[in-house]
Amino acid sequence: MYIYPVWVRIWHLVNALLIIALVVTGLSLQYSGSDFILMPFKSSVTIHNTSGLLLCASFIYYLLANHFTSNGQYYHFKSKGMIGRALKQARYYSYGVFKKEEPPFPVKVGRKFNPLQKLSYLFVMYLLMPAVIITGIAMLFPDLLPDRIFGILGIHFIDLIHIITGFCLSVFLVVHIYICTLGNTPSSNFKSMINGWH
Amino acid sequence: MKKLLIIGLLFLLSMLLYAQEISTEVIEHSAENSKCFSCHGSSTYSYYNEVLERYVTKRMNPYFIIDSMVYYDQNHRSFDCIDCHSYDFRTFPHDNTLRMEPMPSCLDCHEGDDATADFNFEIINDEFHESVHSTKHSEDFTCWMCHNPHSYKIVARNSENIKETIVYDNNICLSCHADINKYQLISLNEKPNIIDKHDWLPNQFQHFAHVRCIECHTHTSDNTLVAHHIQEKEKAVKKCVECHSSSSTLLASLYKFQAQENRRKYGFFNAAILSEAYMIGANRNLYLNILSFIIFGGVILTIIVHIILRIVLK
Ligand code: HEM
Numbered sequence A: 001m002y003i004y005p006v007w008v009r010i011w012h013l014v015n016a017l018l019i020i021a022l023v024v025t026g027l028s029l030q031y032s033g034s035d036f037i038l039m040p041f042k043s044s045v046t047i048h049n050t051s052g053l054l055l056c057a058s059f060i061y062y063l064l065a066n067h068f069t070s071n072g073q074y075y076h077f078k079s080k081g082m083i084g085r086a087l088k089q090a091r092y093y094s095y096g097v098f099k100k101e102e103p104p105f106p107v108k109v110g111r112k113f114n115p116l117q118k119l120s121y122l123f124v125m126y127l128l129m130p131a132v133i134i135t136g137i138a139m140l141f142p143d144l145l146p147d148r149i150f151g152i153l154g155i156h157f158i159d160l161i162h163i164i165t166g167f168c169l170s171v172f173l174v175v176h177i178y179i180c181t182l183g184n185t186p187s188s189n190f191k192s193m194i195n196g197w198h
Numbered sequence B: 001m002k003k004l005l006i007i008g009l010l011f012l013l014s015m016l017l018y019a020q021e022i023s024t025e026v027i028e029h030s031a032e033n034s035k036c037f038s039c040h041g042s043s044t045y046s047y048y049n050e051v052l053e054r055y056v057t058k059r060m061n062p063y064f065i066i067d068s069m070v071y072y073d074q075n076h077r078s079f080d081c082i083d084c085h086s087y088d089f090r091t092f093p094h095d096n097t098l099r100m101e102p103m104p105s106c107l108d109c110h111e112g113d114d115a116t117a118d119f120n121f122e123i124i125n126d127e128f129h130e131s132v133h134s135t136k137h138s139e140d141f142t143c144w145m146c147h148n149p150h151s152y153k154i155v156a157r158n159s160e161n162i163k164e165t166i167v168y169d170n171n172i173c174l175s176c177h178a179d180i181n182k183y184q185l186i187s188l189n190e191k192p193n194i195i196d197k198h199d200w201l202p203n204q205f206q207h208f209a210h211v212r213c214i215e216c217h218t219h220t221s222d223n224t225l226v227a228h229h230i231q232e233k234e235k236a237v238k239k240c241v242e243c244h245s246s247s248s249t250l251l252a253s254l255y256k257f258q259a260q261e262n263r264r265k266y267g268f269f270n271a272a273i274l275s276e277a278y279m280i281g282a283n284r285n286l287y288l289n290i291l292s293f294i295i296f297g298g299v300i301l302t303i304i305v306h307i308i309l310r311i312v313l314k
Helices: A006-030 A041-068 A070-075 A082-094 A115-139 A154-180 A188-195 B002-025 B031-040 B096-100 B106-110 B114-119 B121-130 B162-177 B180-186 B204-210 B213-217 B286-312
Strands: B044-049 B054-059
Touching: A006 A041, A006 A154, A006 A188, A041 A070, A041 A115, A070 A115, A082 A115, A115 A154, A154 A188, A154 B286, B031 B044, B106 B121, B114 B121, B162 B180, B162 B204, B162 B213
Parallel strands: none
Antiparallel strands: B044 B054
16 A cells, blocks of 8 residues: 655655754753753754754655645544544554554555544644744744743743753654654665655 | 830831931032043143133043043042142142052952951952953053042942843953053053953853853852952863853852842742743743653553563553
């Protein structure tokens, strides 16, 4: 079954590389000066800023492409019974896989994502990504930010949101990659993401 | 009840005394000075020309104009001009040899002065004499070059507003380094362009508005609030992480006074800096930091357990 069109694969590759670059440089900025140094401060600033802007572009591309192609349909969900379905999938990940049970929501025509995937992708792509991108861009224009937000320096408030969402994205990244090894074989999902076929 | 009343009265009395103390603080504008200001306070002056036998009006040398508002708002506001300048300046035309009079140095008055002991003038003096400005130049480079005798006012020590301090202190350096006319008083060499020389620093204008020149160009010492030991350019701070880290050197200089405070209050590594500026690398929150380690550790642990179970139960 052909489920990952070329544009999804290219977008996903670009997105993944940018996110990894952002996480690595973001950590070097956050922990600058400590013994833990991934990258020199000065290059981190440049790489982080450029990758951030590129990520913004790739994200807008993703939004538009999902809107104008049929890939967007996979992100629609019926709220009725969603929790039940998600729990079923969670039970599978934490118990069923070990018992060699069949996945409760196997990939089929018209259903690319299982309920947990759908929820987490929605959460990440439509909440965390916009938040991290908007706050990131805001910090490029510190002079335009309000002086104080809730009693603390405006830019610092924005920065807190940026760092917290960035952290959530890093956690997602790790979990996401691991969950992808739970396909038919540990590498099959990665192969699908390269050749498009499931 | 009676006790309360007495305490109340005492309190009122002390307030009154205090208020009186404040009011005596107002400097009486010396009548002596107003004569000097009548000429040195504006862009033109008049005098009686004995040859023409009438009053004439002339332009004042702009460098010799002193703003009386500024004068009465500075450290030495209680001074008469002739406390520092020769008594003979009271006559006009000023005597020609007066321009050669030696001027007092800060140390002439402040050395061993108890009232200003906190400032550590002697240490500042030593620091200055080791600085490039002193070692590379003649006696012409004195403290007065940076401390304008008619406008210098302590800022860093008194101001709550860090930005104000930064602007004030940087303008002292820029009065020469951005003004060829004053620079040439000291050196006839070509004046290096400050903006070009700091090309390597990204967001240059933002930096110059949020840190002082001396942050990078001096060697801070524990005994003085404002370091005066300006070092050779090769020794200037170029490493970003000297400031952009939770152990920022700014805590020992620009934020020295604020640094001890409210760190515990908010759990930020650098609460002092945070209230005034946003600095990448220096804005870590202690609690968030710990929390993030716990969450991340938990996730990794879960994954490891999951992998082990997958292998074992295969
Ligand atoms: C934080 C960065 C990442 C984000 C936001 C992200 C997001 C996504 C999204 C939205 C999809 C579904 C795409 C679609 O078909 O519409 C997906 C699928 C996939 N991703 Fe990622 N991804 C990230 C990083 C990675 C990385 C680094 C890898 C591999 C090393 C990876 C491997 C996969 C695989 C194998 C799939 C296909 C399986 C599936 O649909 O769940 N992802 N990813």
